[in-house]
Amino acid sequence: MSDGNPAKATWQAATELLRDEGDLSDSQTAFVRMAHPLAAVDDVFMIAVGSEFVKSWIEDHVADRMTDKVSAIIGHSIRLMISVDPSINDMPNALQPESEQQLRRVEQPAFERYADSAQSYAESRPEVAPTPNEGSYQDPREVRYRDSHYQSDQPYRPQQDRSVLTQAGLNPEYTFDNFVIGDSNRFATATSLAVAESPGTTYNPLFLYSDSGMGKTHLMHAIGNYALNLYSRSKIRYVSSEEFVNLFINSLESGKMKEFKDQFRSVDILLIDDIQFIGGKEDTMVEFFHTFNALTNANKQIVITSDVAPNLLNGFEERMLSRFNSGVTASIDRPNLETRIAILKKKANADGIEVPREVHEFIASNITTNIREMEGALRRVTALADLTNQPVSLSQSQAVLKDLISNPDTIEITASLIMGQTSNYFQLTIDDLTSTDRSRSIVVARHIAMYLCREMTELSLPKIGEIFGGRDHSTVLTAYRKIDKQMAQKQTTYNQVSELTSRIKQAAQHPE
Numbered sequence: 001m002s003d004g005n006p007a008k009a010t011w012q013a014a015t016e017l018l019r020d021e022g023d024l025s026d027s028q029t030a031f032v033r034m035a036h037p038l039a040a041v042d043d044v045f046m047i048a049v050g051s052e053f054v055k056s057w058i059e060d061h062v063a064d065r066m067t068d069k070v071s072a073i074i075g076h077s078i079r080l081m082i083s084v085d086p087s088i089n090d091m092p093n094a095l096q097p098e099s100e101q102q103l104r105r106v107e108q109p110a111f112e113r114y115a116d117s118a119q120s121y122a123e124s125r126p127e128v129a130p131t132p133n134e135g136s137y138q139d140p141r142e143v144r145y146r147d148s149h150y151q152s153d154q155p156y157r158p159q160q161d162r163s164v165l166t167q168a169g170l171n172p173e174y175t176f177d178n179f180v181i182g183d184s185n186r187f188a189t190a191t192s193l194a195v196a197e198s199p200g201t202t203y204n205p206l207f208l209y210s211d212s213g214m215g216k217t218h219l220m221h222a223i224g225n226y227a228l229n230l231y232s233r234s235k236i237r238y239v240s241s242e243e244f245v246n247l248f249i250n251s252l253e254s255g256k257m258k259e260f261k262d263q264f265r266s267v268d269i270l271l272i273d274d275i276q277f278i279g280g281k282e283d284t285m286v287e288f289f290h291t292f293n294a295l296t297n298a299n300k301q302i303v304i305t306s307d308v309a310p311n312l313l314n315g316f317e318e319r320m321l322s323r324f325n326s327g328v329t330a331s332i333d334r335p336n337l338e339t340r341i342a343i344l345k346k347k348a349n350a351d352g353i354e355v356p357r358e359v360h361e362f363i364a365s366n367i368t369t370n371i372r373e374m375e376g377a378l379r380r381v382t383a384l385a386d387l388t389n390q391p392v393s394l395s396q397s398q399a400v401l402k403d404l405i406s407n408p409d410t411i412e413i414t415a416s417l418i419m420g421q422t423s424n425y426f427q428l429t430i431d432d433l434t435s436t437d438r439s440r441s442i443v444v445a446r447h448i449a450m451y452l453c454r455e456m457t458e459l460s461l462p463k464i465g466e467i468f469g470g471r472d473h474s475t476v477l478t479a480y481r482k483i484d485k486q487m488a489q490k491q492t493t494y495n496q497v498s499e500l501t502s503r504i505k506q507a508a509q510h511p512e
């Protein structure tokens with residue numbers, strides 16, 4: 001099966017050959033299949049995986065054999081380049097128990113990197129209001145007053161050490177300094193900064209929402225990092241909603257509810273990401289409601305993110321939605337071309353890599369819907385230049401991003417094109433896709449078509465829902481996340497989506 005990416009076919013063929021020859025065990029094959037072959041350029045064969053763990057595993061166990069086999073298939077020797085793209089979820093459930101311990105071992109250095117960069121961040125950033133190190137978090141107005149009277153020869157020392165960061169769950173790489181401000185996020189950034197400077201006083205709760213990959217999580221961590229520098233003893237906690245749910249369930253099961261309540265009700269700033277995941281989980285929601293009330297009653301700051309505005313959240317009680325609306329709500333829109341280019345420039349500068357403007361423009365004008373994807377493309381381009389020891393160039397970037405970026409001027413991908421191709425591929429009708437039929441094969445096809453509409457068009461979630469028989473946006477989002485996850489876990493889903501992507505692009509380029 002060809003999907004327009006010859007590297008993928010080569011990688012698959014090499015895997016199957018080695019497996020048939022008995023040179024790859026089942027578990028080795030599973031790891032090899034987690035790789036996403038990206039491109040073959042000259043003698044470099046690029047693959048991407050989702051974590052350092054999988055990268056190290058492949059390098060240590062199978063890279064040599066795969067390199068030889070791929071070289072044999074291509075007809076000249078290649079060098080295997082493995083890049084890590086965190087947006088790839090590459091850990092199949094089946095492998096998790098076996099690798100958990102190893103995973104923990106390899107995660108430690110990653111954290112050390114965080115701590116290191118926290119240190120350099122702390123050393124390099126301009127001094128913010130100096131904070132005497134006695135006492136814990138106090139009313140910011142008091143701190144400001146005290147700061148303005150603070151006389152000391154002691155230099156300001158941010159308190160970001162490893163244990164503080166671990167406890168807070170903060171990623172020091174996400175700061176206000178490296179967040180590019182444009183029209184799309186100006187209000188969200190301003191309110192975030194205000195919250196970081198004076199938590200618990202003005203905008204409480206702060207509710208940030210946007211489509212995926214627009215910078216909500218970045219802003220949340222920036223708030224935490226900034227506040228931690230400003231109020232060195234304050235207790236800050238970043239948590240994803242999934243983690244909150246899991247911790248809640250574990251505490252229930254292990255009879256440790258008091259510890260659970262204490263850890264969240266004793267913080268000065270609670271940053272809770274992707275709140276939509278809590279929707280419909282009754283017990284967790286009630287617990288969150290009480291946590292929310294306890295914190296706001298004590299003038300502690302809460303920052304919430306979501307993929308939709310509060311009034312569009314599903315599965316939440318009215319009393320919760322009105323609490324979410326009681327502070328400030330800020331949306332982040334899709335950044336315009338100028339902002340996208342500025343973001344790419346900032347990322348490249350931070351990595352100390354020279355990237356010509358036309359490459360920034362090429363990426364930013366072709367990847368418009370998700371900044372995470374844009375960053376992934378930049379990473380690919382710079383990794384190749386790094387490996388080949390050549391400067392980044394437009395022609396090499398075009399070659400290496402061929403599977404991501406087709407010629408946009410000639411392509412118009414619409415929902416009906418996607419639905420037509422998908423129903424054809426699964427031997428169904430478009431009516432099947434929009435129907436309420438829950439039979440397995442139809443549900444799979446419907447989910448994949450919704451996933452592709454989100455990936456390949458600029459349609460909003462509600463609009464996609466409307467096109468698929470009047471479904472609501474959360475149904476579309478659930479389908480999208482399901483397929484996204486399955487692609488990393490099931491070869492069949494990966495193949496189906498890749499094949500369809502290629503067919504849709506081809507059909508768009510050569511309309512009948």
Ligand SMILES: Nc1ncnc2c1ncn2[C@@H]1O[C@H](COP(=O)(O)OP(=O)(O)OP(=O)(O)O)[C@@H](O)[C@H]1O
Pocket residue numbers: 174178179180181185210211212213214215216217218219274307343346371372375
């Ligand atoms: N304005 C910006 N300036 C610099 N980097 C940005 C900006 N906006 C987004 N990014 C980067 O884009 C990537 C994705 O952002 P982030 O994870 O914060 O998105 P998100 O809105 O939380 O997505 P999701 O809803 O999928 O969780 C991050 O690496 C982030 O640093």
